[in-house]
Amino acid sequence: MNLPLITVDHISVKFLNNQLFSNLNFKFTQGQNWAITGKSGSGKSVLLQAIAGNIGVNGGSIIYHFMDDVHKQELSGDALLTFHRFIAFAGAKHHFKTLSNTSDFYYQQRYNSSDSENTLTVREYLQSVKVNEHKTPYWTFDKTVAALNLSALCDKQTIKLSNGETKRLMIAAALLKNPIILLFDNPLTGLDVETRKSFNVLLNEISASGISIIMATSTFELPDVVTNVAILDNGSISQNLTRQEFEASEHSSGEKVVVDINALKQLLNTSATNHNYRQIVSMADVFIKYGDNVILNKVNWLINHGERWALLGPNGAGKSTLLSLINGDNPQAYANNIVLFDKKRGTGESIWDIKSKIGFVSPELYQYFPTDNSCLQVIESGFYDTLGLFRPSIKSRADLALNWMKALEIDQYARHLLKNIPASAQRLCLLARALIKNPALLIFDEPCQGLDNHQQQHFKSVVDAICNISNVTLIYVTHYQHEIPDSVDKVLRLDKGEVVS
Structure with missing residues (x-):
């Protein structure tokens, strides 16, 4: 016994x-x-x-x-x-x-x-x-x-x-x-x-x-x-x-996932900007090294406006470093031949110019994001690309944040502090923060971590709907094939810092 x-x-x-x-x-x-x-x-x-x-x-x-x-x-x-x-x-x-x-x-x-x-x-x-x-x-x-x-x-x-x-x-x-x-x-x-x-x-x-x-x-x-x-x-x-x-x-939930397409159209039109870029990303022989460790080795990647990519590869392949070059977080971008939004890095643009065109979420962002703001404030901060809202809220933007929360089925947490809601809802708040300004480029690095089956399926349907009704460019990272949105039709695969077929 x-x-x-x-x-x-x-x-x-x-x-x-x-x-x-x-x-x-x-x-x-x-x-x-x-x-x-x-x-x-x-x-x-x-x-x-x-x-x-x-x-x-x-x-x-x-x-x-x-x-x-x-x-x-x-x-x-x-x-x-x-x-x-x-x-x-x-x-x-x-x-x-x-x-x-x-x-x-x-x-x-x-x-x-x-x-x-x-x-x-x-x-x-x-x-x-x-x-x-x-x-x-x-x-x-x-x-x-x-x-x-x-x-x-x-x-x-x-x-x-x-x-x-x-x-x-x-x-x-x-x-x-x-x-x-x-x-x-x-x-x-x-x-x-x-x-x-x-x-x-x-x-x-x-x-x-x-x-x-x-x-x-x-x-x-x-x-x-x-x-x-x-x-x-x-x-x-x-x-x-x-x-x-x-x-x-x-x-499993077994329920049919329903996305309000008209509500999404209204959200995208409310914050619409005119995205007329030709090349969102152009990298030529990108090389990144820390000490004796080569992280990226001669990486070439061209992303045209409106394309939807999956970025795949094992842990430690260099995916996060590659994304950091696009998102303006990595200073080694200046030492490489990188064009973002039709403009070569290091020719006068600021990091904030780059970030203003990108909606981004990742496990690392979730790890370090301050949690003392309300969920509405967290989402509104996406307009300013700051980790939290450090200025007075604007009612029209707060209303838009609430509508994005409704679109992602988390509006019941609107007035709660981020730290006082379930981890899955925290992650969805950061996804809403990435979406709120209707950016030219969405970078979703393992966005479905910690979400249950219904939340995953619903978010995937929201992403596909956004891609169907807008010309947004998408980079999507995951280790699970079933999480990749149907709208993704291109793949870059990394292994040990190199592009593999």
Whole structure:
């Protein structure tokens, strides 16, 4: 008989001034690996945070049965030993520190060599992880680095990592702790196809090493290691199933996605500008190097006005760096032969001139975007390309922001602070911010991260509708083929900094 590890006993959790859970029950026993799934905003991440002890419960209790065995071992005679030491959590956002032990990062820092040097390397970050002493560590530094394919990145500053590389580093740090319980918040998000396949294998080894796993994930991404599935809905676990009982297709939204085309036409006409460019992007033999590392090697790319491109490639291929040259965030653009909006870089245009023509969103922007503005203010800031609204709101623009929120089905959060809404709604706010000024070029870098199935399908339909009724140019980055809008008909594929067919 397998013994219980954790019992969630009739807990109530208040999160962001909302009573998210009331009287929720959940039991986790040895030999089980759980997937917690449900719609965006259902509380998957909050439940993991509560189990990790990062969020308090205001009713009921969480019982950590595994601590009985820990105390029997009398580890180091530590009277203050708590369950926190034996639970590792790999969340959606990183919490890297500078060499001065602060978190004072800014969005463009990774592209500015002098500033990015003030961060730990991958090796230093992993060596700072405190390893538990309840048993001989199975996951050593060398084993973990090899398992997460981080060997070649050990001397790279953490701030310079791609989104997928950062995800692998966070997983490695959690694993190095050699916990009893390992909590993952959407661990496959941001990982390329091959890494997802290898991670599936890695999860089996993690489980075999004696670590039990609980993960929040999509119904369509259940790794083989999962033995049980809990479905969250309306503040409670609506279904508790074994892997064999669960069928992902039965839990998709199944609803028809409806987009109000007339409303979108009005939104686009309201903020219309005359886009008469011939070439949106022209790159010739672009070469980017940091130290001894070549990031982009002789990249050629021509994007004509009105074209819709997918930019594809594995983690670390150079996609984010390539986009930073277009979006005005990378100073190395001046050392290369790059034409943007029919004008060569370095011939008098400012970064703000470039940004005014682009609507942009990325995982890195989400990571660093300040969250103390209201959602309406965040979206209105898209007119000024600032990370937040630093001037008085203009009513006509605030009204337009609200209408974009309605178009993306998030208008109920209009007056809320960005930090007080679900992560999926935060991401949709940043997408509305990219759309609000009707730019000549839209750059969507993994825009569907953290969105549930309905939100993904709805956003994809909105993008296709915008492309059908306007002459906008689009660059779309994703690791999932099904996320690519139907309007995309051109592909640039990168691998190791080079264009591949």
